[in-house]
Amino acid sequence: MSENLLEVSGLQKHFPITKGLFKRQVGAVRAVDGIDLEVRAGETLGLVGESGCGKSTAGRLFTRILEPTGGKVVFEGNDISHKNVNQLRPLRRDVQMIFQDPYSSLNPRHTVGAIISAPLQIQDIPTPQGLKKAVQELLELVGLNPEHYNRYPHEFSGGQRQRIGIARALALRPKLIVADEPVSALDVSIQAQVVNLLDDLQREFDLTYVFIAHDLSVVRHISDRVAVMYLGKVVEIAERDDLYKNPRHPYTVALMSAVPVPDPARRDRAQRDRVLLTGDVPSPINPPSGCRFRTRCWKAQDICATEEPPLTVRLEDPQSHLTACHFPVVDDETVAGRRPAATPA
Amino acid sequence: MSLGPEASITDESTAPTADAAERPGEKAIAGRSLKQIAWRRLKKDKVAIAGACVVIFLILVAVLAPLLIKWFGHPFDEPHIDQLDPTLSTPLGKLGGISREFLLGVEPQSGRDIFSRIIYGAQTTLSVAFLSAFVSTILGTVFGLMAGFLGGWVDSVISRIMDFLLAFPQLLFAIALLSVLPDTFFGLGDRWSRVFVLVGVIGFFGWPYIGRIVRGQTLSLREREFVEASRSLGARSGRILFRELLPNLAAPILVYTTLIIPTNILTEAALSFLGVGIPPPNPSWGGMLSDAVTFYQIDPMYMIIPGGVIFITVLAFNLFGDGLRDALDPKAR
Ligand SMILES: Nc1ncnc2c1ncn2[C@@H]1O[C@H](COP(=O)(O)OP(=O)(O)OP(=O)(O)O)[C@@H](O)[C@H]1O
Ligand code: SF4
Ligand SMILES: [Mg+2]
Numbered sequence: 108m109s110e111n112l113l114e115v116s117g118l119q120k121h122f123p124i125t126k127g128l129f130k131r132q133v134g135a136v137r138a139v140d141g142i143d144l145e146v147r148a149g150e151t152l153g154l155v156g157e158s159g160c161g162k163s164t165a166g167r168l169f170t171r172i173l174e175p176t177g178g179k180v181v182f183e184g185n186d187i188s189h190k191n192v193n194q195l196r197p198l199r200r201d202v203q204m205i206f207q208d209p210y211s212s213l214n215p216r217h218t219v220g221a222i223i224s225a226p227l228q229i230q231d232i233p234t235p236q237g238l239k240k241a242v243q244e245l246l247e248l249v250g251l252n253p254e255h256y257n258r259y260p261h262e263f264s265g266g267q268r269q270r271i272g273i274a275r276a277l278a279l280r281p282k283l284i285v286a287d288e289p290v291s292a293l294d295v296s297i298q299a300q301v302v303n304l305l306d307d308l309q310r311e312f313d314l315t316y317v318f319i320a321h322d323l324s325v326v327r328h329i330s331d332r333v334a335v336m337y338l339g340k341v342v343e344i345a346e347r348d349d350l351y352k353n354p355r356h357p358y359t360v361a362l363m364s365a366v367p368v369p370d371p372a373r374r375d376r377a378q379r380d381r382v383l384l385t386g387d388v389p390s391p392i393n394p395p396s397g398c399r400f401r402t403r404c405w406k407a408q409d410i411c412a413t414e415e416p417p418l419t420v421r422l423e424d425p426q427s428h429l430t431a432c433h434f435p436v437v438d439d440e441t442v443a444g445r446r447p448a449a450t451p452a
Numbered sequence: 453m454s455l456g457p458e459a460s461i462t463d464e465s466t467a468p469t470a471d472a473a474e475r476p477g478e479k480a481i482a483g484r485s486l487k488q489i490a491w492r493r494l495k496k497d498k499v500a501i502a503g504a505c506v507v508i509f510l511i512l513v514a515v516l517a518p519l520l521i522k523w524f525g526h527p528f529d530e531p532h533i534d535q536l537d538p539t540l541s542t543p544l545g546k547l548g549g550i551s552r553e554f555l556l557g558v559e560p561q562s563g564r565d566i567f568s569r570i571i572y573g574a575q576t577t578l579s580v581a582f583l584s585a586f587v588s589t590i591l592g593t594v595f596g597l598m599a600g601f602l603g604g605w606v607d608s609v610i611s612r613i614m615d616f617l618l619a620f621p622q623l624l625f626a627i628a629l630l631s632v633l634p635d636t637f638f639g640l641g642d643r644w645s646r647v648f649v650l651v652g653v654i655g656f657f658g659w660p661y662i663g664r665i666v667r668g669q670t671l672s673l674r675e676r677e678f679v680e681a682s683r684s685l686g687a688r689s690g691r692i693l694f695r696e697l698l699p700n701l702a703a704p705i706l707v708y709t710t711l712i713i714p715t716n717i718l719t720e721a722a723l724s725f726l727g728v729g730i731p732p733p734n735p736s737w738g739g740m741l742s743d744a745v746t747f748y749q750i751d752p753m754y755m756i757i758p759g760g761v762i763f764i765t766v767l768a769f770n771l772f773g774d775g776l777r778d779a780l781d782p783k784a785r
Pocket of ligand 3: 287288
């Protein structure tokens with residue numbers, strides 16, 4: 108459990124913004140701007156943040172679909188940050204991705220059989236039982252009818268399509284799967300089924316997951332640890348129970364208050380403590396100085412604008428709980444009391 | 453905790469996609485490809501089918517031209533002075549001399565068989581139109597794919613070239629070029645030499661139309677996650693181009709190829725009308741129209757027939773192309 112499968116440090120991805128005929132660079136979208144974290148073998152790391160905070164970009168860097176602008180990606184001790192397409196090919200067997208949009212992640216012109224057998228063909232994996240049988244086994248594994256291998260993606264529902272995407276990712280028997288919001292596009296009723304499927308597969312094949320989501324409730328069930336991202340940076344990372352019990356970063360607290368509270372006795376208090384995230388997310392082209400959350404933070408003080416808070420252990424937190432905030436939220440602090448007048452009630 | 457495979461299947465198939473709901477026999481296991489769905493849609497489009505029938509008829513006529521002329525007509529350059537009024541040199545019979553012997557009448561002055569000349573002209577016109585559409589499609593697909601897939605400076609250069617060609621006064625250029633080129637080369641004879649040149653000129657100026665479509669589609673397809681998925685499996689560029697991108701480009705390429713054919717027919721007719729197309733005495737629809745201009749008051753049929761044939765042909769191709777586009781419309785997925 109303690110061995111690190113994937114380690115990233117100082118990871119950056121800046122997308123250049125070009126202008127005019129000669130593609131002069133006039134700026135950059137700092138989609139991922141300095142992430143340090145590690146993924147331990149066998150665990151599920153939840154990666155949470157609002158839309159546009161760079162989660163997908165981070166996932167694409169972990170799987171090396173994108174090349175980082177800065178920093179390092181180390182998989183099983185090998186630095187893969189700048190390997191080229193050919194050098195990466197063997198790695199593809201070990202690291203796979205499940206994509207966010209089940210409608211655009213499957214080629215509409217290919218049958219399900221062709222889609223799921225593609226990894227086996229591209230990687231020259233021998234299939235003693237025959238390609239068709241191999242595909243059918245995978246279909247069965249993800250809970251689809253193996254007779255459907257000749258059908259086209261448009262004949263399936265969103266949830267079924269996401270299962271096809273899971274089967275494709277599973278075909279190479281990878282060690283690490285980066286699941287990019289695998290259930291966000293699905294009906295709530297189907298989300299649980301797909302999450303459960305991923306859970307079962309993890310146990311069966313010893314998988315390690317990076318599970319991306321845009322709210323904390325989805326990852327709660329499946330994650331061992333959770334990292335919270337804001338504007339291209341990790342602002343808090345902790346063991347799951349620790350994070351949900353003692354959220355330290357004001358942004359995490361805000362995200363958590365967006366999670367519906369099932370217990371009616373607590374709902375009242377939850378309503379009162381509800382922190383509304385006001386204001387727009389600043390642009391990743393020109394992020395705020397110091398702490399990036401300061402434009403929306405109700406605890407912000409002068410130092411927040413000048414000094415960027417490092418991601419370290421705060422208060423009496425365990426070594427595994429890191430927070431990037433000068434004024435972390437203390438356990439019994441009621442958010443409502445600290446809410447500034449500017450925030451609408 | 454988790455639901456078994458069977459349970460989840462039934463759960464999800466209670467809310468199937470719209471496509472699945474329409475399917476009559478749910479038991480059919482073999483999937484219907486987008487091609488089959490498009491074909492079904494096309495079959496329901498009566499107008500497009502009518503266009504297609506006319507197109508097929510015209511192609512048959514062009515292919516069987518020598519036989520048809522032998523059975524129903526006269527050699528295209530054979531004069532029939534006996535069919536003409538000796539003083540006015542206009543056809544003797546009614547409606548430009550239409551008779552059982554001369555199905556579409558005869559030309560004034562020479563008395564040549566219009567039926568044979570129309571059919572023979574169909575052969576030339578359709579050859580030029582199809583071959584130049586083919587040239588445009590090949591060039592447009594190759595350059596459009598390169599621009600869209602490679603991006604960067606390759607894209608900039610190809611896009612500028614396309615803009616330049618689209619803004620180019622191509623008709624003037626074609627007239628200038630065609631009037632200085634030799635009449636025959638490669639020992640092809642004057643008719644096929646000119647067809648060859650026309651195919652080159654029309655095909656070359658037509659490729660940016662296809663190229664722009666292909667580039668745009670490639671740019672949007674390239675961002676789709678299935679291309680990324682293929683890349684994340686370790687696929688090489690060749691596989692991504694030919695297995696992932698091209699199958700999705702086939703439909704728009706087919707549609708726009710069908711739609712530039714009528715444009716090419718009109719361009720060929722215009723060039724022949726202006727005297728730089730198919731050289732006389734070889735018949736062409738544009739050339740016939742041009743000859744008819746001087747006679748339109750005394751022998752209107754001489755103008756109506758080639759004009760009508762051009763009109764019907766272009767209309768048929770356009771109707772078919774539009775129907776094809778509707779049937780293949782990716783938005784109506
Ligand atoms: N290829 C690209 N070129 C330029 N900018 C990009 C590119 N991909 C992403 N971005 C920008 O980077 C930022 C982060 O995008 P990303 O897709 O990683 O966000 P996300 O957290 O996954 O959001 P969502 O929840 O909507 O999927 C966004 O501002 C986006 O516009
Ligand atoms: S560092 Fe300051 S602005 Fe940033 S989250 Fe902490 S209190 Fe808020
Ligand atoms: Mg995303």
